[in-house]
Amino acid sequence: MSRVTLSRYLIEQTRNHDTPADLRFLVEVVARACKAISHAVSKGALGGVLGNAGTDNVQGEAQKKLDVISNEILLEANEWGGHLAAMASEEMEEAYQIPGRYPKGAYLLLFDPLDGSSNIDVNVSVGTIFSVLRCPEGTETPSEASFLQAGTEQVCAGYAIYGPQTMLVLTLGNGVKGFTLDREMGSFVLTHESMTVPESTKEFAINMSNQRHWETPVSRYVAEMQAGATGALGKDYNMRWIASMVADVHRILTRGGIFMYPRDAREPEKPGKLRLMYEANPMSLIIEQAGGAATNGHQRILDIQPESLHQRVAVFLGSKEEVERITSYHHHSEA
């Protein structure tokens, strides 16, 4: 059977599932930008792109050169196409308005251009996370408020992972598909027809060095998994923490697991490290579309009404059985 490329998949989505043509074009542009980012990332030291840019992002985190390069690649690829009304990025404080010389479109694109970039200098997988919302009707100049839509409003979400293979994982609202980059042909080829998260798992992902800062439900849940077969859960668990959300989520999509970045006592005024709009929401839509679950410990992440563009959120996502368990522990602790 002939290979199904991303372009063919998107054309068939347009034909069979009413995926609007301009959304199809938008996804193809983002995919092309991810190819360019993959190329830049893979050069590493040979491309003079490692190390810090000497600037900080809106979170006060040191930007890597590749953070800035990846952000610019996505802006330049998307600003002229006519599919977008505006863009937002982890690397930019304000929304990015489409320059006046270009036409505007119906969508808002949000992204973390290079997630996990602290891993770049040690050659560990990183990725790009993106989310697509509709621009509210009649909005000539989208403001921050235009972006503040719940995750359920996303019309598309995806990520590219720059690992041993470069892959694009995508949902348009009817399942999750995985495409592997064929570098010789320069095209993304459908290799994972339907990615699903197993309901149960024996693997958890959390940064254990923060253990003393966790809230009780998280401490209880992790202790039970550490107790293994001798404890309440009656089975042994393994642990993985790549510190690159894209890589940890990709593993969970591939073989199950639960990913946790809880709020902790280090920054009690902030509900965790990860950002809602361009990390947690797109990943939660993908995980739910793959049969998993995603909460902030108290409610479905996709139901959260955003209050600011760069707001943070606690994240528990992956195998439904485990997410439901740790969420129930949070509810018990409130009772």
Ligand code: P6P
């Ligand atoms: P920590 C990367 O910086 C990131 O935003 C996510 O990709 C990753 O899951 C998390 O932070 C890692 O955080 O505190 O373990 O370094």
